[in-house]
Amino acid sequence: MLDTPVTPTTSALPILRVSGLHKEFPSSNGMVEALRGVSITINKGEFICLLGASGCGKSTLLRIIAGFEKSTRGSVTVYGAEVDSPGPDRGMVFQDYALFPWLTVRDNISFGPRQRGVPTPTVVKETERFLDMVGLTSFADRYPHQLSGGMKQRVAIARVLANDTDILLMDEPFGALDALTRSKLQEELIAIWKATKLTVIFVTHSVEEAVLLADQIVVMTAGPGRIDCQIKVDLPRPRDVSSPEFNALRRDVTRRLTSHVSGGRSIAATADS
Amino acid sequence: MSLETAVAAPKSGSGAGAAKTPAGKAAPRLWGRLKAIALASVVPLCLLFLWDFMVRRTGTRLIPPPSGVATMMWDFAFGGIYDDAYSGSLPIHFWKSVQRVYGGFFLATATGIPLGLMLGRIPLLRALLDPMLSLLRPVPVTAWLPLSMIFFGLGPKSAIFLVFLGAFYPIMLNTVFGVRSVDPRLFEAAEMLGCRGSQMFRAVVLPAALPSIFNGLRLGAGFAWILIVVGEMTGVPEGLGAVIMDGRTLSRTDLVITGMIIIGVTGYVSDRILLSLNNYFLRWSPQHNA
Ligand SMILES: Nc1ncnc2c1ncn2[C@@H]1O[C@H](COP(=O)(O)OP(=O)(O)O)[C@@H](O)[C@H]1O
Ligand SMILES: [Mg+2]
Numbered sequence: 001m002l003d004t005p006v007t008p009t010t011s012a013l014p015i016l017r018v019s020g021l022h023k024e025f026p027s028s029n030g031m032v033e034a035l036r037g038v039s040i041t042i043n044k045g046e047f048i049c050l051l052g053a054s055g056c057g058k059s060t061l062l063r064i065i066a067g068f069e070k071s072t073r074g075s076v077t078v079y080g081a082e083v084d085s086p087g088p089d090r091g092m093v094f095q096d097y098a099l100f101p102w103l104t105v106r107d108n109i110s111f112g113p114r115q116r117g118v119p120t121p122t123v124v125k126e127t128e129r130f131l132d133m134v135g136l137t138s139f140a141d142r143y144p145h146q147l148s149g150g151m152k153q154r155v156a157i158a159r160v161l162a163n164d165t166d167i168l169l170m171d172e173p174f175g176a177l178d179a180l181t182r183s184k185l186q187e188e189l190i191a192i193w194k195a196t197k198l199t200v201i202f203v204t205h206s207v208e209e210a211v212l213l214a215d216q217i218v219v220m221t222a223g224p225g226r227i228d229c230q231i232k233v234d235l236p237r238p239r240d241v242s243s244p245e246f247n248a249l250r251r252d253v254t255r256r257l258t259s260h261v262s263g264g265r266s267i268a269a270t271a272d273s
Numbered sequence: 274m275s276l277e278t279a280v281a282a283p284k285s286g287s288g289a290g291a292a293k294t295p296a297g298k299a300a301p302r303l304w305g306r307l308k309a310i311a312l313a314s315v316v317p318l319c320l321l322f323l324w325d326f327m328v329r330r331t332g333t334r335l336i337p338p339p340s341g342v343a344t345m346m347w348d349f350a351f352g353g354i355y356d357d358a359y360s361g362s363l364p365i366h367f368w369k370s371v372q373r374v375y376g377g378f379f380l381a382t383a384t385g386i387p388l389g390l391m392l393g394r395i396p397l398l399r400a401l402l403d404p405m406l407s408l409l410r411p412v413p414v415t416a417w418l419p420l421s422m423i424f425f426g427l428g429p430k431s432a433i434f435l436v437f438l439g440a441f442y443p444i445m446l447n448t449v450f451g452v453r454s455v456d457p458r459l460f461e462a463a464e465m466l467g468c469r470g471s472q473m474f475r476a477v478v479l480p481a482a483l484p485s486i487f488n489g490l491r492l493g494a495g496f497a498w499i500l501i502v503v504g505e506m507t508g509v510p511e512g513l514g515a516v517i518m519d520g521r522t523l524s525r526t527d528l529v530i531t532g533m534i535i536i537g538v539t540g541y542v543s544d545r546i547l548l549s550l551n552n553y554f555l556r557w558s559p560q561h562n563a
Contacts, residue, residue, distance in 0.1 A: 068461050086464040098458040102480040102557045112466030115476060143557040163466050 012043035015199050016065070016167060021074035023060055023225075033224035034060045038074070040218060040227065042167075042201065047193055049214035050203045051257065057225025058203045062171050065201065066092045078167070088112060091160030093170040097152040099144040105155050106131065106140040112163030130158040133192060150181035157189070161196065168193075170202045174209070186212060190237065207254045211246060212239055219256055229256065337527040345527035346534070359516070359528060367535065370501050370513040373429055374543075377436025377504075378497045385441050385493070386486060389448025390478050406445075414439040414496075415503050422507055432504030432512070439500040440493035447492070451485025452478055484561040487551040494547055498540040 023035040034057045042048055050058045063069040065076055067086040076083040078090065086092075099108050110127040118126075131137045134154040144152055153173055160168060174182040190213065193200055204210050210217045211233060219228040231253060235245055321339055328338040337345070348354035352361030392399050414435055421438075425431040455478070463477045479486075505514025513532050520528030555561040 066461075066465060068465075086461065088465070088467040090465065092462070092465050094458055094462070096458065098456070098462040100459060100462070100477070100480070102483070111463075111468075111476070115463070115469075115472055116467040145557065145559055159466070 012046075014041045015044040015079060016040075016042040016201075017075075017077045017080075018061075018065065019075055019077075021061070021064065021076065022072045023057070023064060023069070024072045035064075035071075036224040036226055038225065038227055040230070042199060044199055045197050047190075047200045047213060047215045048202065049210035049217045050201060050220060051207065051210045051217050051253070052205065052220030052225075052228075053222055053257070054205055056220045056222035058205075058220060059171055060225065061220075062092075062169050062201065062203055065167075066090050066169050068092075088116065088163050089166045091163055091165030091168055093153070093156045093160060093168065093173045095172045095175050097144070097149075097156050099152055099155055099159075101144050104141050104143055105136055105147070108144070108155050109158045109162045111159060116163075126162050130162045133161070133195070134158045134188070148181075149177050150185055153177065153185060154188075157192070161192070161198075166199060168198050168200045170200065172203050172205070175204075182209075187238075189213070207250055207257060208241065211235075211250050211253060212241060217253060219253070231256070335526060337530070341527050342530045342534070346531045349528070349531050363535070366511050366513050366516050367539075369429070369509075369511040370505065370536075371539070373432045373504065373512065374436055374494075374497045374501050377433045377500075378440050378494055380433070380437045381440035381444050381493055381497075382490065385444030385489070386448050389445040389486075389489075390452055390474055390482065392445070393449045393452025393482070394474070394478060410442055410446075414500055418503065418507065427508035429509050429512075431507040432501065432509060432514070435504040436497045436500045439496040443492035443496060444486070444489040447485045447489025448482055451482030451489075454485070455481040484555055484558060487547070487555065487561070491544060491547050491551070494543055495540065498536060498543070502536070 018041075019039045021035055021038040022033075024031040024033050026032075038057075038061060040048075050061065052058050060069065064071050065083065067083050067090065070084075083090070100111065103111065106127055109130055110123050113123045113126060128137070131140055134157060136151060136154055136158070139147065139151060144155070147155070156173070157168075174185050177185065186209065189200075192198075202210075202213060204213075214233050217231040217233060219231065220226065221228045233249065235243075235249065239246060241247075325339050328336055344354060348360050350361070350363045354360065388402075392402060417435060417438055418431075421431045421434045425434055459477055459481055460473070463473060468476050501512070502514035502517055505512040506518055509515050513536055517529050517532040520526065520532060552562050
């Protein structure tokens with residue numbers, strides 16, 4: 001299972017295509033190469049985990065996809081259209097929440113639709129729907145500073161969902177949460193993903209989290225950031241973390257992640273032009 | 274602004290379980306307030322006694338005793354004691370000064386906040402205006418007095434201009450500071466949700482900079498009351514500043530002190546009003562609720 005390069009089945013519809021992406025940051029002593037030749041194709045409805053040690057360029061890749069950062073070379077396209085700025089089709093959930101502290105939970109969730117001029121009755125209806133989906137109806141009138149970390153992240157997720165996004169980008173969203181809250185939110189995220197049929201790109205440095213959530217794990221290596229391999233996870237859901245299959249896969253992925261040596265099967269070789 | 278509110282520590286954070294204060298807590302709270310008032314009056318009362326004592330002891334005729342000022346204040350407000358040009362004239366002087374202070378203050382607010390928001394967000398504008406604004410800033414507002422009298426003539430316009438100048442800088446600079454210190458993630462979040470161009474100012478820049486803007490407003494209002502006395506030296510017949518100046522020329526120290534006390538109290542009340550606006554608009558931020 002591990003070393004099977006994933007070739008998209010012909011029926012799958014590619015929603016996001018990253019090709020030959022390079023990113024360099026200027027620094028005091030020349031340029032820092034953060035990404036080198038990253039290419040991936042992601043199909044509609046897939047749950048992708050970007051897995052790698054910290055500093056390997058996961059956030060940079062996600063921020064380029066989101067349009068917050070410009071690539072040095074290469075391209076990102078959504079349904080064939082070039083991405084060059086942030087847009088409602090790609091919704092980001094940040095690790096530090098980035099909620100608007102002056103808005104209540106309800107107003108945070110309705111922020112996007114209101115800014116885009118969606119008619120008020122629709123906004124109100126959708127907001128209530130997503131408040132309910134993340135279980136925060138009774139906290140709707142609270143301000144962010146009155147919420148726990150887990151609740152804040154639920155608001156951040158609902159805010160993106162209410163904006164009718166196509167691709168959910170998540171940068172270590174549960175990294176700052178305690179273990180219990182994290183596993184609760186992982187479960188809820190899977191339920192939301194199933195209900196909404198969203199495409200999810202989820203950044204994590206936790207092997208267990210990646211194996212638990214992903215349809216497909218994209219393993220990245222550092223110095224400079226490249227894609228090491230893509231691993232398909234076809235364990236049935238809901239996944240049982242104590243099952244032998246889960247643990248076998250987790251061991252394999254961990255080994256892959258820590259080996260770092262021989263360049264691995266770079267997907268760039270198969271997907272790039 | 275009072276010392277206590279300027280350095281007030283963040284209110285004990287109301288966590289996720291923030292509940293309304295139960296009725297049982299009302300009594301200790303009232304007691305706490307009374308205690309605060311009692312403590313706050315210790316020093317003024319001591320000063321009052323010291324003042325009275327020193328005037329009697331030295332037998333000076335240059336400074337009236339507190340009772341003399343109290344009589345003057347009554348006469349100034351309601352008349353019927355001295356029956357001179359100042360009897361019962363408080364309302365007109367007060368009203369004129371308030372108009373000028375808030376005229377200048379609102380002008381400073383109406384220009385300082387938008388300019389500060391734009392300076393904070395638009396690098397080109399910053400490059401254009403920042404050097405000049407920084408050069409003009411160290412010039413004391415009082416130094417503008419002669420020029421302002423040439424521009425606006427002798428009269429209320431000059432006073433309003435000085436108040437405007439004095440209030441403008443703290444408001445504008447605090448707004449710029451507020452904008453510059455907004456977490457850039459919030460702009461990214463707003464952009465990613467579809468917020469564009471000028472919408473960003475209303476939806477994100479202004480509310481995010483509001484804590485700092487309120488600091489600027491309170492400082493600005495303080496300066497406005499300081500500058501009204503200078504402003505009303507420019508030959509206006511009415512106003513609290515004018516009254517103080519007249520009192521000086523006529524050697525009526527009771528009138529001077531009366532004017533000082535009224536300005537002090539009004540400035541304090543106006544700061545309290547700004548503070549309650551601050552607390553209302555920043556109720557989302559526990560660290561900015563003084
Ligand atoms: N804005 C930036 N300026 C300079 N270097 C950066 C910047 N952002 C990221 N980097 C560098 O790029 C590399 C990848 O960073 P990042 O994408 O944050 O990794 P990860 O999210 O996997 O931990 C790191 O070496 C980091 O120092
Ligand atoms: Mg990161």
